[in-house]
Structures are given as C-alpha cells and as structure tokens.
Amino acid sequence: MSTLSRIFGLRNASPVASGLYWSGIWLAIxxxxxxxxLTGPSLNESNMLPWVFVVHGFATMAGGFVSAKKSGRKGWYFGFANGLLYAVLLLAVSFLATDAGWSSSVPILLLVACxxxxxxxxxGVNAGSGTKSR
Structure with a gap:
C-alpha cells in the first residue's frame, strides 16, 4: 500500500476517477x-486556442491511459468515458466560473477530449502490468 494511502486512508477503486485525477494533474501542468x-513575446492570447486544445488532449490522453491501465480491460471505453467526463466537467466549471457560453470550440473540445x-x-490497456497467458 502506498504511503499516502496509509496516511490519509484514501484508496481510489474507480478507474475513471483515477483517470480524472491524473487528467487534472496534467491540465494543471x-x-x-x-x-x-504567455509571459514571453512568442505567444499571445489571440493565437493560444490551438495550444489549449493540445493541453486538453494530452491531459485526457494521460487520464485515459491511467484509467485503462487500472481497469485492465476495455481500454477505449474507459478512455472515452474519461475524456467525456473531463470535457463535461470542464464545460460545467467554465460556465459556472466565467459564464462562458456555447461556441464553435465546445464541440471541438468534446471531440478532442473523447x-x-x-x-x-x-x-494504457496494452501497457498493463498483467501477464497474458495463452
């Protein structure tokens, strides 16, 4: 058992929740x-949208990897579920925090995340640690 799990008594049993945690970590990074x-002269806010999609795509890819590796089966299903929940949570937070409306980037974000x-x-399901016997 992990040291943090022993200290705090936390254990995550859900593969999708584990993937969402890791997606959040990679989103923060x-x-x-x-x-x-953005502090440098090479990037300004007007041409930042493609980079935002790259960050969200990488975050959901990492989360899908973790959730499928933890589940050990149905990799695309757990990864897709992770991407869909990530996008829905992100859209809910952006609406509640900044009153962001629907635009053409919302379906693109859903597609990229899923x-x-x-x-x-x-x-991730193919990178699992379990040995496959024939």
Missing part, C-alpha cells in the same frame, strides 16, 4: 507551461 509561455482519451485508453 499544461496550464502552468502555457502561463510561462478521441484523445480513447487513444490513451487503447495504449
């Missing part, structure tokens, strides 16, 4: 990197 890049999560899930 990506947001920090984009913030640092496909990247499914891809990460397919990679």
């Amino acid at each position: 990506g947001a920090l990197i984009l913030s640092v890049l 496909l990247a999560g499914a891809l990460g899930g397919m990679i």
Whole structure:
C-alpha cells in the first residue's frame, strides 16, 4: 500500500476517477507551461486556442491511459468515458466560473477530449502490468 494511502486512508477503486485525477494533474501542468509561455513575446492570447486544445488532449490522453491501465480491460471505453467526463466537467466549471457560453470550440473540445482519451485508453490497456497467458 502506498504511503499516502496509509496516511490519509484514501484508496481510489474507480478507474475513471483515477483517470480524472491524473487528467487534472496534467491540465494543471499544461496550464502552468502555457502561463510561462504567455509571459514571453512568442505567444499571445489571440493565437493560444490551438495550444489549449493540445493541453486538453494530452491531459485526457494521460487520464485515459491511467484509467485503462487500472481497469485492465476495455481500454477505449474507459478512455472515452474519461475524456467525456473531463470535457463535461470542464464545460460545467467554465460556465459556472466565467459564464462562458456555447461556441464553435465546445464541440471541438468534446471531440478532442473523447478521441484523445480513447487513444490513451487503447495504449494504457496494452501497457498493463498483467501477464497474458495463452
């Protein structure tokens, strides 16, 4: 058992919840990197949208990888579920925090998150530590 699990008594049994945690961690790292890049002269806010989609895609791919690796089966399913829940949570938070409306980038975000999560899930289920016997 992990040291943090012993100290706090926390254990996550859900593969999708584990993937969402890791997606949030990678989103925070990506947001920090984009913030640092915004301080320089090479990137401004008007041409930042593609980079935001890259960060969200990588975050959901990492979350899909973790959720599928933890489940050990149905990688695309767990990755897709992770990407869909990630996108829905992100849209809910952006609506509640900034009153963001629907735009053309919302379906693109849903597509990027779901496909990247499914891809990460397919990679993650094949990277599982379980040995496959024939």
